[in-house]
Amino acid sequence: MKRVTSRAAAAFSLALAWPAVALAHSQAGGSVSFSSGFLHPISGLDHIVAMLAVGIWGAQLGAPGIWLLPVTFPLVMAFGGFLALVGVPLPGIEIGIAVSAIGLGLAVCLEAKPSLWIAALLVGVFAIFHGHAHGAELPPGANGIAYSIGFVIATGLLHATGISVGLVHRWLAGRVALRVAGAAIAVLGLGFLWRAVAS
Amino acid sequence: MTLARALTRFAVAAAVLGAAPAADAHLVTTNLGPFYDGFAHFFTAPEVLLPVLALSLFAGLRGAAFGRAVLLWLPAAWLAGACGSLWLAPRSPPLAAAGVTLALGALVAADVALPRRWVAGFAGALGLFAGALAGADLSGASAPLALAAGAASALFVTTALVAGQVTSLRAPWTRIAVRVAGSWIAASGLLMLGWALR
Numbered sequence: 001m002k003r004v005t006s007r008a009a010a011a012f013s014l015a016l017a018w019p020a021v022a023l024a025h026s027q028a029g030g031s032v033s034f035s036s037g038f039l040h041p042i043s044g045l046d047h048i049v050a051m052l053a054v055g056i057w058g059a060q061l062g063a064p065g066i067w068l069l070p071v072t073f074p075l076v077m078a079f080g081g082f083l084a085l086v087g088v089p090l091p092g093i094e095i096g097i098a099v100s101a102i103g104l105g106l107a108v109c110l111e112a113k114p115s116l117w118i119a120a121l122l123v124g125v126f127a128i129f130h131g132h133a134h135g136a137e138l139p140p141g142a143n144g145i146a147y148s149i150g151f152v153i154a155t156g157l158l159h160a161t162g163i164s165v166g167l168v169h170r171w172l173a174g175r176v177a178l179r180v181a182g183a184a185i186a187v188l189g190l191g192f193l194w195r196a197v198a199s
Numbered sequence: 200m201t202l203a204r205a206l207t208r209f210a211v212a213a214a215v216l217g218a219a220p221a222a223d224a225h226l227v228t229t230n231l232g233p234f235y236d237g238f239a240h241f242f243t244a245p246e247v248l249l250p251v252l253a254l255s256l257f258a259g260l261r262g263a264a265f266g267r268a269v270l271l272w273l274p275a276a277w278l279a280g281a282c283g284s285l286w287l288a289p290r291s292p293p294l295a296a297a298g299v300t301l302a303l304g305a306l307v308a309a310d311v312a313l314p315r316r317w318v319a320g321f322a323g324a325l326g327l328f329a330g331a332l333a334g335a336d337l338s339g340a341s342a343p344l345a346l347a348a349g350a351a352s353a354l355f356v357t358t359a360l361v362a363g364q365v366t367s368l369r370a371p372w373t374r375i376a377v378r379v380a381g382s383w384i385a386a387s388g389l390l391m392l393g394w395a396l397r
Contacts, residue, residue, distance in 0.1 A: 067375040071308055071382040078386035085393030135393065144397075145245050148390035152383050 037150025040134055041158060046097050046192045047130060049185045051155055053104035054123055055162015056178055059169055060111050061119065066166075068116060069123050070159040074152055076124040080131025081148065093136075094196035096129030101189030108182025111175070130155075233342035237349025241357070244336065246296040246391065247329050248357075253303035253384045254325055255358045256377050258318060259365025260310055265318050266362035272322035274355040280330025281347040285338050294395045296332060299325065301388030307381025310374075329354075 041047045051073075058069040083090060090096075103122065106112070114122075134151050165181075168174025229235045242248060251273070258269040303325070306313075330351075337346045365377055 067379060071379055074386040075308070075382050075389070078389040081390050082393035085390070085397050087397075135390070144394035145387070145391055148394070149245055149249075149387050152386045152390070156379065156383050 033144070033146040034150040037134075037147035038154045040137065040147075040151050041130075041154045045188065046101060047133075047155075048158060049188055050097065050100045050104055050126065050130065051158035052162040052165065053101070053108050053182065053185050055159040055164075056166040056181065057104060057107050057112075057119070057123075057162075058159070059163050059166020060108065060178065061113060061116075065116055065119060066163060068120055070156065070163065072120045073123050073127045073159065074155055076127035077131035077134070077155060078148075078152065080128035080133075081135030081151075082131075083128070084132045084135030085144075090129065090132045092196075093129050093133050094199070095193065096126070097133060098189050098192035098196050100126030100129060101192055102186050103189075105182050105184070105186030105189055109179050109186060110182070111179065233340075233345035234349040234352075237337065237346035237351075238353045239349075240336070240346065241333070241350040241353035244333065245387070246300070247333050249300045249384050249387060250296070250303050250325055250329060251354055251357060252361060253300065253307050253381060254318075254322060255361035256365055256381055256384075257303065257307045258322075258358075259362040259368075260307065260374065260377055261313070261315075261318065263366050265315055266366050268315055268319040269322040269362060270355070270358050272319050273326045273358055274351055276323045276326025277330035277333070277354055278326075278347065278351045280327035281334035281337070281351065282330075282344075283327075284331040284334030285343050285347065294392065295328070297388050297391035297395050299328065299388075300391055301385050304381050304383070304385030304388050308378050308385055309381075310378055 041051065054069050054073050058066040061069070080090070103126065107119075107122075112119075166178060169178055229239050254269055254273065255266075258265040303321075333350055334343075334347060337343045337350070340346055368374055368377065
């Protein structure tokens with residue numbers, strides 16, 4: 001019996017060592033990392049309201065702001081993520097994210113129409129804080145490229161949602177509703193700021 | 200157990216393991232054969248897929264003649280690069296892959312007007328580079344030529360569909376949407392750069 005068990009164990013070990021079994025590992029981590037990257041921006045209210053505000057503000061500004069801001073934000077956000085990945089620290093990230101919600105909410109509420117480069121600069125500065133947070137909060141063992149693509153796409157889709165909402169700007173009632181929404185975002189930002197300073 | 204018997208068992212085990220097929224650990228298994236495994240692999244390797252998507256979008260934005268040039272040069276150069284690297288098996292340079300993705304995504308986002316021969320040159324260079332990357336992935340697999348042919352077919356279909364669709368876009372907002380997609384690709388390239396430097 002002992003001899004049979006020993007042979008069975010040897011055969012089992014060989015079967016396990018047969019490399020074709022490794023096919024079971026094919027790309028499984030990629031999809032998990034993509035979904036965790038995709039879910040990251042939409043799992044925090046602070047990120048969601050800021051991204052929506054970028055889209056709404058772009059819609060209020062009209063062309064070319066309607067596309068310049070959503071193009072600027074992911075690129076500069078990725079730069080913030082890049083800084084986090086290469087280990088460059090950024091102090092006060094949570095405060096920066098809260099201030100971004102306040103600033104963008106106020107911009108929507110007041111229908112601010114600064115020069116395009118000032119709007120792009122403002123959005124870019126806020127984007128660095130959001131990107132740094134995404135880059136620094138990568139779950140251990142995740143596939144970095146899939147995670148990155150996931151959170152870039154989710155961020156872009158949030159902007160697209162904001163732009164879609166902002167299209168009601170063409171009607172008077174829509175303009176009022178957008179300004180109320182901007183005020184609500186700014187108030188939420190104040191709450192985020194309170195929480196960030198208190199912690 | 201005598202030493203001779205132990206050595207014999209070790210030799211048998213080594214022979215079995217040595218004759219085993221390649222691990223294919225990073226390949227998608229479709230159960231439809233190596234050609235379709237290669238076809239699927241193209242869509243699950245973002246470092247290869249993203250620059251190809253970016254160049255196809257860019258060619259589509261510039262017009263039909265640019266699309267035809269990319270459709271001619273990109274798959275041909277890709278196949279040449281893949282076949283070359285099946286034997287040379289170079290190491291994947293993640294920094295270069297990230298840089299190429301970033302640069303091509305930025306080209307789409309900026310919608311830069313470039314001469315057609317430059318774009319054809321980009322297609323040839325990208326094809327060789329991306330093909331070499333993919334070939335290095337496939338070099339340890341069984342039936343690597345069928346895998347490479349499948350991946351090259353996926354690249355051809357992707358380039359034709361994407362460039363063709365973008366060429367047909369007329370409404371201004373649709374071209375802007377393509378440029379936004381380019382900015383997403385550039386952003387992903389920048390993050391890939393961060394991962395490579397990490």
